[in-house]
Amino acid sequence: MAIKLIIADDNSFIREGLNIILSTYEEFEVLVLVNDGDEAVEYCKNHDVDIALLDVRMPRMNGVEATKQIVDTTGTKPVILTTFDDDEYILGAIKNGAKGYLLKNNDPERIRDALKSVYYGTSIIQDEMLDKLKSSLSNNEQVAEVKIDTSLFTKRELEIMAFIAKGYSNKEIAEHMYISGGTVANYITTILGKTGLKHRTQIAVYYLTGKVY
Template sequence: MSIRVAVADDQELVRSGFSMILEAQPDIEVVAEAGDGEQAVAAVLRHGPDVVLLDIRMPGMDGIEAARRVCAQSSCRVIMLTTFDHDEYVYEALYAGASGFLLKDVRRDDLVHAVRVVAAGDSLLAPSVTRRLVADVVRRRRTESDAPDVSPSERLAALTAREEETLRLLARGLSNAEIAASFVVSEHTVKTHVSNVLSKLGLRDRVQAVICAYETGLVVPGG
């Protein structure tokens, strides 16, 4: 069964280039292209892709607002595209529901891999750019924001010790297989721990779990 993808970027060459790379894969089908956020949201609702690639900076409705609407109105998963390795809007994009980030100069193999990973329900935590950006924006957010209504300890209180350790390892970028090796358990058991963490903390996916780990101080940026 093919992975259905939509590509949204205001630069036609970038948009068509990504589409050509993805279309060349036997398990991926590009069902729509869009030049701005409004077109992207309409394309997702019309064609029902599994994954949409969204440029962060587009005219009219930007990628962040488009991501927010896509995630609120569909089950389509979002990968944000950016030309920058540090973008001030990353935090908002993640909370809008984005499952990860790719730089526009991404290698073709990494692009294809990212689409497959996100379509399978996972998130892009492995690339160093994602971990660095998450740490940076969360650190800034914690510094600038008012004191939270719920303390970090209260927020994590629902987790068992093993679930809390799972969250810590997720935030450090470990895969399920690596966490399983660390715990000396099966990957199935780790998947259960991850599912419990997301459910108990009310999180959409692993990317938001990483944000939570930094916000609560479970993992310290740069540590």
């Protein structure tokens, strides 16, 4: 069964280009192309959509707000498309529950692999974006300092958080730690419970920056 996608971007060149690229892969079915976040939210509310690929900056409703509404009202997984100068939006998207963060200049194969990973349950954020977020947070005096209290976590939990921050999937973590995928999932559930976070990408940002979003 194909992964059902929508593409939301106010730049018709980007929108049509992504459609052409993703439609060449048999794993995907592009259901519709829309111009803004408002259209994306309405479509997801009324149709069965697996992944909404959202630009950050769009008229009427940006990708950050669209992410929140899609997460709150549908089962669709939002994935943010971004550029290097959009990092101020990414923390909001993380807080709102986006499952992936991709740079627009990625190779088609990398976009394909990332979307498949999101579909199968792994949150994706590129190393480049994590580095920019860490730098941005360190220079933002308005962000409250929240340091990781290692006493809250077991050695195994800290190891798993480190692997998540490096972008490893549950399967890859299980292989490196010689435990089952189910055990990894249980550890992640425990980490989320201890931190009050909602998903893996928030764990990665928390581990790398010491900030809770």
